[in-house]
Amino acid sequence: MNILVTGGAGYIGSHTVRALAASKDFTPVVYDNLSTGHEASVPDNVQLITGDIHDVPFLKHILAEHEIDGVIHFAASSLVGESMTDPAKYYFNNVEGTLHLLIAMHETGVDHIVFSSTAAVYGEPQKTPIEEDFPTVPTNVYGRTKLMIENMMKDFTMAYGMDYVALRYFNAAGAIQDGSIGEDHNPETHLIPLILKTAQGVRDHISIFGTDYPTPDGTCLRDYIHVLDLADAHVLAMQYLVDGGESIVFNLGSEAGFSVREIIEKAKKITGIDFKVEEEARRAGDPAVLIASSTKCKKVLGWKPQHSNTEEIIKTAWNWHKEHPYGFGI
């Protein structure tokens, strides 16, 4: 079966493309406008189509020409801070872009979509671990756009018989073991890549944003999930839809929380480098604790995260960063 992977040249997309290519049932075709994705992250044996999700006629042509059976949709803008200062970009790229994709799918009879959603749809949770039926009250524009897309897909399901799986990721991290691809955002805002860039000397220090949270060591707790486990979940989700599964939402997390200080200490141990750490004020909009319940995904899809311990996450991310201090730039 042929699967179109929008945003397949991005971080999670490029790992998922490899998981699809390794599966016996699926052949991935990457569709990416390369605005933030990297051509070098697409394997040689996978076709890359440079195109935009806003371009409905071209999308329809590609869906038909490649006899696409389902779409895994990553293409989106994904910086929380930027979403607050430039909401127009997020409503345009994420909400309107996905609407165009859904229209193209509907008009060509492609019914299955696996969607890259986020824990940001929950906002500040009242308790943890977070289950899929908890209130969705996003505290930033990025999370709001992802929730709007989930609702759009729900309406397309009801009216047109499409079906979707929305995967709400917690903190995606790590890289493929051989260090050939990994996280390369510009600007980078995520904790683990920033720590590793600091260890490499590409940055002067790592800042801890807030040490007065109501947590054991005063810093935020997050649920880090290895990108290879995320990739597996996408393949299982597409298989579930192809097998006739109903539209559904899953959290993807390791179900364990680690503090910012714990991650920094672990990174010092793994890299063997004692880099500079500075304590700073809280970053606006950061909830104290975000930990997933992923019971539903394990039960329904039979998903078994195998790489999501902090040791493997940091080691594999370090493999990538060590070899590529400037990402795909060198």
Ligand code: UDP
């Ligand atoms: N964080 C930090 N320093 C940094 C970047 C992040 O202390 O330079 C903290 C951030 O406040 C949060 C955690 O690390 O508590 C994870 O942040 P990240 O941006 O990686 O993911 P988020 O949880 O915001 O999606």
